[in-house]
Amino acid sequence: MKPPLHQPTSLAEACELLDTLEETMVYGGGTAIQILIKQGVLFAGNLVDLSRVPGLAEIEETAEGLRVGPMTTLRRMETSEVVRRRVPLAAQTYGHVANPRVRNTASVGGNIAHGDYRLDPPTALLVLGARVELTSVRGTRTVPIRDFFVDFQVTAVEPGELITALHIPAAPAGNSSTFVKMSSLGENDWPAASVAAQVDAERRTLRLGLGALAHVPRYVEVPLDGGGVDAAVAAATAAVEPELDPIPDVRGSADYKRKLGLVATEDAVRRAWEEAR
Amino acid sequence: MKLIQLTVNGRRYDVPVDDDELLLDVLRDKIGAYSVREGCGVGACGACTVLVGGTSVSSCLARAVRYDGAELTTADGLPEDDAVVTAFVESRAMQCGYCIPGFVLMAHELLAENPQPDREQIVAHLEGNICRCGTYQEICRAVEVAAERRARA
Ligand SMILES: Cc1cc2nc3c(=O)[nH]c(=O)nc-3n(C[C@H](O)[C@H](O)[C@H](O)COP(=O)(O)OP(=O)(O)OC[C@H]3O[C@@H](n4cnc5c(N)ncnc54)[C@H](O)[C@@H]3O)c2cc1C
Ligand code: FES
Ligand code: FES
Numbered sequence: 001m002k003p004p005l006h007q008p009t010s011l012a013e014a015c016e017l018l019d020t021l022e023e024t025m026v027y028g029g030g031t032a033i034q035i036l037i038k039q040g041v042l043f044a045g046n047l048v049d050l051s052r053v054p055g056l057a058e059i060e061e062t063a064e065g066l067r068v069g070p071m072t073t074l075r076r077m078e079t080s081e082v083v084r085r086r087v088p089l090a091a092q093t094y095g096h097v098a099n100p101r102v103r104n105t106a107s108v109g110g111n112i113a114h115g116d117y118r119l120d121p122p123t124a125l126l127v128l129g130a131r132v133e134l135t136s137v138r139g140t141r142t143v144p145i146r147d148f149f150v151d152f153q154v155t156a157v158e159p160g161e162l163i164t165a166l167h168i169p170a171a172p173a174g175n176s177s178t179f180v181k182m183s184s185l186g187e188n189d190w191p192a193a194s195v196a197a198q199v200d201a202e203r204r205t206l207r208l209g210l211g212a213l214a215h216v217p218r219y220v221e222v223p224l225d226g227g228g229v230d231a232a233v234a235a236a237t238a239a240v241e242p243e244l245d246p247i248p249d250v251r252g253s254a255d256y257k258r259k260l261g262l263v264a265t266e267d268a269v270r271r272a273w274e275e276a277r
Numbered sequence: 278m279k280l281i282q283l284t285v286n287g288r289r290y291d292v293p294v295d296d297d298e299l300l301l302d303v304l305r306d307k308i309g310a311y312s313v314r315e316g317c318g319v320g321a322c323g324a325c326t327v328l329v330g331g332t333s334v335s336s337c338l339a340r341a342v343r344y345d346g347a348e349l350t351t352a353d354g355l356p357e358d359d360a361v362v363t364a365f366v367e368s369r370a371m372q373c374g375y376c377i378p379g380f381v382l383m384a385h386e387l388l389a390e391n392p393q394p395d396r397e398q399i400v401a402h403l404e405g406n407i408c409r410c411g412t413y414q415e416i417c418r419a420v421e422v423a424a425e426r427r428a429r430a
Binding site: 004049098100102 | 296297299318319320321323326332333334335337338339340342343383386402404405406
């Protein structure tokens with residue numbers, strides 16, 4: 001049972017195929033799908049490849065930040081001048097995914113739709129308050145990224161829908177942020193814990209995105225009441241701790257990842273704070 | 278089966294491929310580019326690296342049909358006096374050599390983007406390639422030598 005690969009040449013045709021064919025699956029960069037096939041765990045009747053649909057790989061500067069097409073590669077998010085200027089946290093985080101070859105092929109849409117709890121980019125997108133644009137024959141709707149990761153490998157993408165854009169607001173002036181990734185097997189392996197952190201100009205709010213530390217990427221917002229960096233670290237770790245529910249695997253036991261999650265949280269808060277000075 | 282057109286190292290090939298055939302298998306079995314090798318098969322080792330219009334791709338995760346019309350470079354297509362290849366040879370950067378075509382192509386991509394990389398940038402670009410013989414020090418040195426040489430040429 002090899003699912004056929006359909007190659008639509010317009011968005012309307014892609015939506016039509018997703019609506020009419022049985023058990024469809026969107027094919028983005030294919031880096032996750034090809035591995036699922038090799039592992040014998042891909043359950044799809046038809047693959048709908050987006051690589052021939054024009055206009056899906058554009059990065060546009062908008063008043064609030066960026067509108068990113070779903071077929072934009074992760075490597076372009078890392079290297080593009082406009083991404084680095086408008087949303088440096090996103091550029092930094094995308095640059096930490098896998099290795100340059102995977103980043104050259106993997107797509108922004110496929111990355112979040114993959115829905116894996118260990119993905120790095122969601123940590124930054126959660127902090128930045130990105131929005132996901134979903135399109136189907138029924139029309140277009142927008143889902144905040146903070147509502148996008150529903151459950152273990154379940155996202156808000158409904159049958160027949162595809163991601164047509166990611167809207168990423170730029171952080172207001174004076175904010176500072178960073179991304180910390182801790183891997184236990186190799187420098188560019190999946191993380192055992194990752195944290196994106198942002199502190200606002202007034203140092204009133206800390207925004208944290210957690211990767212690999214629960215069944216879904218998690219967002220944690222921490223109000224600060226004017227203390228220094230040590231108070232911010234204490235508030236952050238106290239807020240993060242109850243959110244930690246890591247899955248044990250070859251990269252570490254649940255206990256190990258829980259500890260690493262707190263270390264990554266502290267590191268990220270201190271570095272973001274340092275940046276802000 | 279679909280007929281696709283690939284330009285590999287400047288030569289044009291019209292090849293019939295199945296929907297799900299990997300670029301890796303097409304290059305080896307239908308075109309004879311044996312410098313493209315399978316290691317991990319999951320994007321993590323770089324033995325199967327090819328350049329598509331100058332951009333590195335793991336051919337083990339790439340479906341050939343999606344590369345219809347593409348211009349590919351594989352390591353066996355590089356000229357004998359290629360600055361990167363000669364630097365690898367002179368730096369004694371290979372033991373068994375299995376991984377080397379991948380490293381050479383990653384080095385080409387890096388030097389095209391950044392002709393004078395420092396050690397940290399070299400490591401960051403090559404760290405997704407695995408050498409089971411462990412000649413990493415020599416490989417990094419070879420990339421530095423190639424960069425110096427290209428600057429002088
Ligand atoms: C060696 C290796 C190491 C890795 N390490 C990391 C790591 O350290 N950190 C990390 O974050 N990730 C890592 N990854 C995962 C990588 O980020 C994902 O494989 C990649 O982002 C998936 O994107 P894609 O475009 O290739 O998706 P695809 O394989 O094309 O698709 C993945 C899923 O998304 C769906 N999909 C694709 N596009 C759309 C769309 N536009 N709309 C709706 N659904 C869509 C597909 O149907 C499928 O369910 C690694 C992968 C590899 C191979
Ligand atoms: S065989 Fe393709 S990256 Fe290892
Ligand atoms: S030289 Fe043997 S694997 Fe690298």
